[in-house]
Amino acid sequence: MENEKQLKVSAIKNGTVLDHIPSGQLFKVIDILHLSECNNQITIGFNLESKMYGRKGIIKIADRYFADEELNYIALVAPNATVNIIKDFEVVEKKKLSIPDTVVGTVKCGNPVCVTNHEPIKTIFKTVVKDGKVQLLCHYCEKTTDVNDLTIIRNSR
Amino acid sequence: MSKSLISITDFSKDEMLHILDVAAYFEKNKMQSFLSGKVVASLFFEPSTRTRLSFETAANRLGAKVIGFADTRNTSITKGESLKDTIKMVSNYADLIIMRHPLEGSSRYASEISSLPVINAGDGANQHPTQTLLDMYTMRETQGTLENLCINMVGDLKYGRTVHSLIQAMYYFHPRFIFTSPNELTMPEQYKEFLRQHEIPFTETDSLVGHLNEADILYMTRVQQERFTDPMEYEKVKNVYRLDASMLRSVKSNMKILHPLPRVNEIAQDVDDTPYAYYFKQAENGMYVRMAIIAYLLGYK
Numbered sequence: 001m002e003n004e005k006q007l008k009v010s011a012i013k014n015g016t017v018l019d020h021i022p023s024g025q026l027f028k029v030i031d032i033l034h035l036s037e038c039n040n041q042i043t044i045g046f047n048l049e050s051k052m053y054g055r056k057g058i059i060k061i062a063d064r065y066f067a068d069e070e071l072n073y074i075a076l077v078a079p080n081a082t083v084n085i086i087k088d089f090e091v092v093e094k095k096k097l098s099i100p101d102t103v104v105g106t107v108k109c110g111n112p113v114c115v116t117n118h119e120p121i122k123t124i125f126k127t128v129v130k131d132g133k134v135q136l137l138c139h140y141c142e143k144t145t146d147v148n149d150l151t152i153i154r155n156s157r
Numbered sequence: 158m159s160k161s162l163i164s165i166t167d168f169s170k171d172e173m174l175h176i177l178d179v180a181a182y183f184e185k186n187k188m189q190s191f192l193s194g195k196v197v198a199s200l201f202f203e204p205s206t207r208t209r210l211s212f213e214t215a216a217n218r219l220g221a222k223v224i225g226f227a228d229t230r231n232t233s234i235t236k237g238e239s240l241k242d243t244i245k246m247v248s249n250y251a252d253l254i255i256m257r258h259p260l261e262g263s264s265r266y267a268s269e270i271s272s273l274p275v276i277n278a279g280d281g282a283n284q285h286p287t288q289t290l291l292d293m294y295t296m297r298e299t300q301g302t303l304e305n306l307c308i309n310m311v312g313d314l315k316y317g318r319t320v321h322s323l324i325q326a327m328y329y330f331h332p333r334f335i336f337t338s339p340n341e342l343t344m345p346e347q348y349k350e351f352l353r354q355h356e357i358p359f360t361e362t363d364s365l366v367g368h369l370n371e372a373d374i375l376y377m378t379r380v381q382q383e384r385f386t387d388p389m390e391y392e393k394v395k396n397v398y399r400l401d402a403s404m405l406r407s408v409k410s411n412m413k414i415l416h417p418l419p420r421v422n423e424i425a426q427d428v429d430d431t432p433y434a435y436y437f438k439q440a441e442n443g444m445y446v447r448m449a450i451i452a453y454l455l456g457y458k
Contacts, residue, residue, distance in 0.1 A: 113261050113281050114260065115258075115261065119263075142284070
């Protein structure tokens with residue numbers, strides 16, 4: 001089983017592997033980590049078979065490690081994704097993602113008349129978890145955006 | 158960064174009460190001169206008559222000079238100047254900024270890029286904290302206290318920012334609320350949840366006459382036609398929430414009717430002559446409360 005997986009997306013020697021991303025969220029994860037501007041070797045698997053989701057995405061970024069704060073933003077769109085740190089083809093660490101308390105500059109406010117959608121302002125949200133649902137409370141317009149309707153700002157850095 | 162007033166939640170209970178006390182002083186002493194060396198910028202990116210005149214009169218009565226604009230037509234904003242640049246520029250000229258803007262969160266943003274205190278005079282449908290403070294001032298003036306009042310809010314409780322802010326401010330004072338609205342415009346769940354968390358009782362009804370006699374304060378708001386998806390629905394409700402003098406026969410003797418104005422047809426003219434009408438005095442109170450807020454944020458009172 002493990003070998004079959006490796007055939008689909010080749011292994012990396014050193015770097016970060018993001019696995020168990022629901023297929024529909026794969027491109028959001030790519031945007032959250034700004035991978036379109038990344039010069040490292042990246043292999044991306046899309047619509048791979050998965051027992052958990054039916055179809056999943058996987059991203060392998062060679063020779064790059066991310067800060068926990070950066071990785072935790074992934075929890076907004078793929079809370080069950082796994083992060084494996086690879087050194088010399090071995091998994092040396094598995095990280096659990098946790099929802100961040102504040103989200104800065106990555107997500108667009110869902111309120112069309114929020115000032116952040118009209119002026120060049122870095123968005124700031126507080127995360128509010130209620131009945132297991134995550135919502136983002138905008139620091140500026142004080143409206144909440146549901147994480148299921150998130151739009152990721154590309155090139156927000 | 159200076160202390161600003163953007164949301165009603167920016168002020169503590171003590172600060173709110175302090176503002177009300179200072180406003181009461183200004184009501185008795187209407188002309189002041191202690192801000193004579195100060196310049197207040199009044200930036201209205203969206204037209205308003207009542208709020209702007211109230212603020213500008215308040216600044217004038219404190220002795221300050223007022224600069225600014227009443228709409229954006231004759232400003233660099235029509236040339237595409239960003240909000241940031243406008244605020245930065247004005248911050249070099251004035252000592253305090255009063256601002257109304259159609260975009261929500263714009264005043265918070267302005268307070269972060271300006272070194273001056275900023276007073277939010279309305280940012281879209283979001284916040285209008287000086288209205289809340291003048292509503293509280295008027296309640297205290299008419300009832301002698303803010304404690305244990307029964308407040309009946311009538312009309313558009315879904316989109317009405319004044320009723321939402323008033324709930325956030327009054328929860329300190331053990332109120333009881335009655336929410337009277339058509340089914341399309343009921344109080345949003347987040348505010349009801351807020352009240353439940355703080356164990357503040359409230360009743361919801363679609364009948365205006367049903368709970369009139371319980372209220373100490375009848376807080377009327379305008380039901381706006383544009384809020385209705387179905388114009389037939391609006392036609393049905395617009396006269397249901399119309400208060401006239403004949404409905405006031407057995408209300409409490411201390412009951413007062415407030416309205417943030419402008420009223421359209423939700424309060425009949427014959428109510429104006431009853432002892433319960435207080436909305437014009439409420440509008441006047443806005444000036445004293447705004448005097449108090451300007452003085453407080455500039456460090457004078």
